[in-house]
Amino acid sequence: MTYRLFAGALYAGLAAGLVAAVLQFVFVIPLLVEGELFETGMRVHFQDGSVQSPAGSGGLEFDLVRHGLTVGMAIVSYTAFALLMSASMAIAARRGEVITPRRGAVWGLAGFAAIALSPAAGLPPELPGTIGAELVARQVWWVAAMLFSVAGIALIAFARGPHAWALALAGLGLLLLPHLYGAPMIDRYYGISPPELSALFATRSLAVTAVAWVVMGAVAAHFRADHRPAG
Amino acid sequence: MTAITSYKTTASVHGGTAARTETLGIAAAILAGLALLFVAGISQASVVHGAAHDQRHAISFPCH
Known part of the structure; x- marks a missing residue:
């Protein structure tokens, strides 16, 4: 096995x-x-000052x-x-x-x-x-986003029983959470x-x-x- | 009847052992997967980072 x-x-x-x-x-x-x-x-x-840049891989x-x-x-x-x-x-x-x-x-x-x-x-x-923003902050957000997304999608995919819809809604919430919190960004381009x-x-x-x-x-x-x- | 009962008992004992072995296998696979993921995607040790650089960019891991 x-x-x-x-x-x-x-x-x-x-x-x-x-x-x-x-x-x-x-x-x-x-x-x-x-x-x-x-x-x-x-x-x-x-x-x-040219408005064009050459394209094409080296x-x-x-x-x-x-x-x-x-x-x-x-x-x-x-x-x-x-x-x-x-x-x-x-x-x-x-x-x-x-x-x-x-x-x-x-x-x-x-x-x-x-x-x-x-x-x-x-x-x-x-x-x-x-x-980008500081590396460790991005890695932490990235790992958290993966964990929340896996949990959210698993809830949506595998919820069974009379309250499956509520679990699926909770799954959607988990999927959204890291994005509502927001990834680390810097304040200029x-x-x-x-x-x-x-x-x-x-x-x-x-x-x-x-x-x-x-x-x-x-x-x-x-x-x-x-x-x-x-x- | 007795024979059938004892067969069932034996089967359930074997089932329990197999399930326990499988649980250990699943846990080992998860640990191995997380360890490899750390090496491939997160570790900043310079040798690992150098080796993984292009792949991290290509697979959209935060790289540096």
Whole structure:
């Protein structure tokens, strides 16, 4: 049982991490590298009074160590999430939930909403060079936002019985709470890179994360191997 | 009758052990997941931060 739990989580983390890494190298890392051109001052937004800034990534460069570590950390990150998801699936299965790969994909979407989308609504994905509030304050808010969002979505998804609607409402409240409290912000703008680049980076990194989470949920559910016909 | 009763008893004992093992497995998976998440997303040790930099940005963890 424990072996299956860990094996499933490792496969799910590996699959999601590799899918994320491939998509990141096509869609996200080039933007990140382009952002670094502005971060380091090699490129300047609105140079010499010009109303235009040159667009286009400087290319990935063949930095095997840097990019290899990025792939490795993608696998580590998604394995961490997959361990937590497989454990949650085991708890849900004990309470009578049937976990099929199809439902696993929905688990993945819900996990993406709780762990990535909701925190990002307060602290958007940051292009290098973005100046934010103090790091520790942001990390605390970020972890709290994840915890509140996971609890909120779990209440909405799993509330049963005559008071399920009240629990679901409480879940909505938990989802909103970190946002009503507000993420740590600074009182002025320091942006040095083009807003177009920052916006594309934020939406693309979230989109890639969503795909990886769906893959992770489906694979984790597949390896539970308890998908019998519903009922 | 007696045989069936004793079979049930044995089954429930085994069920209890399996459930306890599963609980331990779940707890171990959660702990391992949180530990990896700390390394991948939160630790500011410079080696870890350097290794994780691009991934933290790409996955929208607060990085620096």
